[in-house]
Amino acid sequence: MDFCATLFLLFFGCVLCSRFPQRQYHYVQLPMNWIGAQSYCREHYADLATFESAADIQTLKADFLYQWAWLGLRDAPQVSDTWRWSMTGETSRTGYQAWKHGEPNNYAGKENCVAMNTKGEWNDSPCNARINFVCYSVANTNHQIYHYIALSRTWSSAWKYCRAHYTDLAWIENQVENSQVLSVKPASAQVWIGLYRGPWTWSDMSQSSFRNWKTVSADIFIGNRSCAVENPLHEWSYLPCEDKHPFICQQVPRQKMVVRMKAETEADLTDPAVNAQLLQQFSAALTSGRSTNFTLRWKVQPRKQEKPRLTDPVPPSTCKGLADL
Structure with missing residues (x-):
């Protein structure tokens, strides 16, 4: 049976936060470490501050x-969800990792790619280092086959080579696969695998690329100086995350947006399972569009129908869907 519906999506929250509504900033004069400051901002406001332009900075009156x-800016190689596999662009699906003791340490602030050492352990390394690498392909049985490539390449060049000739750089999700990669390479070789990370990420997961570093370059810090700070001149630097300082929180005013759609489907829109699936799809679409900080609900409001005449075919069920976001 066919069903048609007019869907009204009411968006309440932050929609496309990179453009509007404008963030509001709050200077909090309570010395805390970075994690403590993040927790405070999330409890009392929205999150630690994200800035997308010099104009954003100028709105801060502190x-x-x-x-x-x-x-809200941090470079945290020890945090597992900052590391992603080149094949998927996502974090590990199993949580497996084989870091060498003390790694990743982001030495000198330049280690954003991962190599396997002679023992099968992982080290974070500078992406412009030139070493051999391991690619993988997929057999008909969906079994991964690993290929040692005796070419000295940077991580990016190795990734492009694997994409052109195989499937991707080695993708490892368990101990068995890690052992297989170890077995295909020479015992003395260190090789690139497909793990990498994007340095300096925002606490609210914003994609803002805006930076306002002081004259001293941000790539010379050593050790755990991996959390960003701002001075009274609005210049940015980086300090150990365990230091205690005041902090800047952000709040994003809630915004209302109404979108009207009409859809035709054979699915029964009064079925809770169908509604749940639609909500999931809407949420995924909104998230991919960089919408954040929203909730989604579904309400079905039947529309009164005219009584069919005996000579007319029974009309399809008609309903309205109301989703609050």
């Missing part, structure tokens, strides 16, 4: 009684 204040 009485800096201290030299520095935390921002």
Whole structure:
């Protein structure tokens, strides 16, 4: 049976936050470490501050009684969800990892790609280092086959080679696969695998590429100086995340948006399972569009129908769907 529906999507929250509504910033004069500041902002506001332009910075009116204040920007190689596989662009699906003790450490702030050492352990390394690498392909049985490539390449060049000749750089999700990669390479070789990360990410997962570093370059820091701070001149630097400083929170005003759609489907839109599936699809679409901080609900409102005449075919069921976001 066919069903048609007019869908009204009411968006309540932050929709496409990179453009509007404008963030509001709050200077909090409570010295905390970066994690503590993040927790405070998420509890009392929305998150630690994200800035997308110099104009955003100028909206911050703060009485800096201290030299520095935390921002939402952090370079955290020890955090597992910052590392992604080149094949999927996503974090590990199993949570498996084989880091060497003390790794990843992002030495000198330049280690954003991963190599396997002679023991099968993982090290974070500079992506412009030239070493051999391991690609993989997929057999008919969906079994991964690993291929050692005796060419000295940067991580990016190795990735392009694997994409052109095989499937991708080695993708490892368990101990068996890690052992297989170890077995195909020479015992003395260190090789690239497909694990990498994007440095300097925002606490609210914004994709903003705006930076306002001081004259000193951001790539010279060593050790755990991997959380960003701002001074009274709105210049940014980086300090150990365990230091205690005031911080800047952000709040995004909730915005309402109404979208009207009409859809025809054979599915029964009064079925809770169908409604749940539609909500999931809407949520996925909104998330991919960089919408954040929203909730989604579904309400079905039947529309009164005219009584059919005996000579007319029975009309399809008609309903309205109301989704609150």
